[in-house]
Amino acid sequence: MSEFETAHTSFVRHHLARRSGERRGRLERGHLYAEKLFLEQVWWPLVGSFDHLHPEYEIQDWNRRSQFLDFAFLPASGGKIGIECDGFQSHVKDMDREKFSYALNRDSFLTGMGWKMLHFSFDDIQRRPEVCRMLLQLSLSPAMISSGLIGSKAQKPSASAERLSPFQKDVLKLAWQLNRPIRPRDVMERHDLSFRPARQLLQALVERNLLAPRASGRQIRGYEPIGRFPMHLFE
Structure with missing residues (x-):
C-alpha cells in the first residue's frame, strides 16, 4: 500500500470514529471517487498531510439548513x-434554475461568514491536476506556507521555482492581482x-524576466x- 493510501485510510477512519448519525452517513456516502482523487492528485502532492482537513464538513445556510462541503x-x-469537487453532470447539466441560484447564494453567504470557497472541476482534477495544485497554493495564505502547513512532503519544485524566495513569489502573485503596475510602495x-x-x-x-x-x-x-x-513557479 502506498504512503498516500495508508494516510488516506487512516484519515477516513479517524473522522468516521468521531461521527454519528447523518454526519457519519454523509461521510460514508459522500466521500467517493472524485473526492479521493482530489486528495491523491492535488492535496497530497502539495501539502503532504491531512492535518486540519475535514471531509464532508457540515455547515448551515441562512435558513439553518444543514449542508456538507466536500472538504473544509x-x-x-x-x-x-x-473546497468543492464539482462534476459537470451534477453541478451544471442536471441543475435547474432554483438549484443554480441556491448554489450561488450559498457561496455568497459562506463568504460573508468568513469562508473562502474554492471549486475544482472533476475534469481538471482528473486531467489537469497541476493546474488545480497551482490554484490551491495561490489560494492558501503565505503564512500557512511559511509555517510548514504546506509543502512538508510536497513534490520537489522546479529549478525556476527554487530560485524564487517566498517573498519573491508573493510579490509576483501580488503583481498579477493588481489592475495596475505594481510599485515599491505596494x-x-x-x-x-x-x-x-x-x-x-x-x-x-x-532580472528573471517575470516583471517589466x-x-x-x-x-x-x-x-x-x-x-x-x-x-x-507555483506548483
Whole structure:
C-alpha cells in the first residue's frame, strides 16, 4: 500500500470514529471517487498531510439548513477554507434554475461568514491536476506556507521555482492581482519593508524576466507582469 493510501485510510477512519448519525452517513456516502482523487492528485502532492482537513464538513445556510462541503480546511493559524469537487453532470447539466441560484447564494453567504470557497472541476482534477495544485497554493495564505502547513512532503519544485524566495513569489502573485503596475510602495505596505528592499524585490523579478519596468521619461513608475501567468513557479 502506498504512503498516500495508508494516510488516506487512516484519515477516513479517524473522522468516521468521531461521527454519528447523518454526519457519519454523509461521510460514508459522500466521500467517493472524485473526492479521493482530489486528495491523491492535488492535496497530497502539495501539502503532504491531512492535518486540519475535514471531509464532508457540515455547515448551515441562512435558513439553518444543514449542508456538507466536500472538504473544509481549518488550520490552527485561523481561517476557514471550503473546497468543492464539482462534476459537470451534477453541478451544471442536471441543475435547474432554483438549484443554480441556491448554489450561488450559498457561496455568497459562506463568504460573508468568513469562508473562502474554492471549486475544482472533476475534469481538471482528473486531467489537469497541476493546474488545480497551482490554484490551491495561490489560494492558501503565505503564512500557512511559511509555517510548514504546506509543502512538508510536497513534490520537489522546479529549478525556476527554487530560485524564487517566498517573498519573491508573493510579490509576483501580488503583481498579477493588481489592475495596475505594481510599485515599491505596494510591496512596502504588504511586507512592512523600507523602500530599498522593496525595490530590490521588484528588480530581482525583472532580472528573471517575470516583471517589466514601466517608465515615464527617465523615471520608473511601476512594474508589470510579462506574458502569461507562470504556473510552474507555483506548483
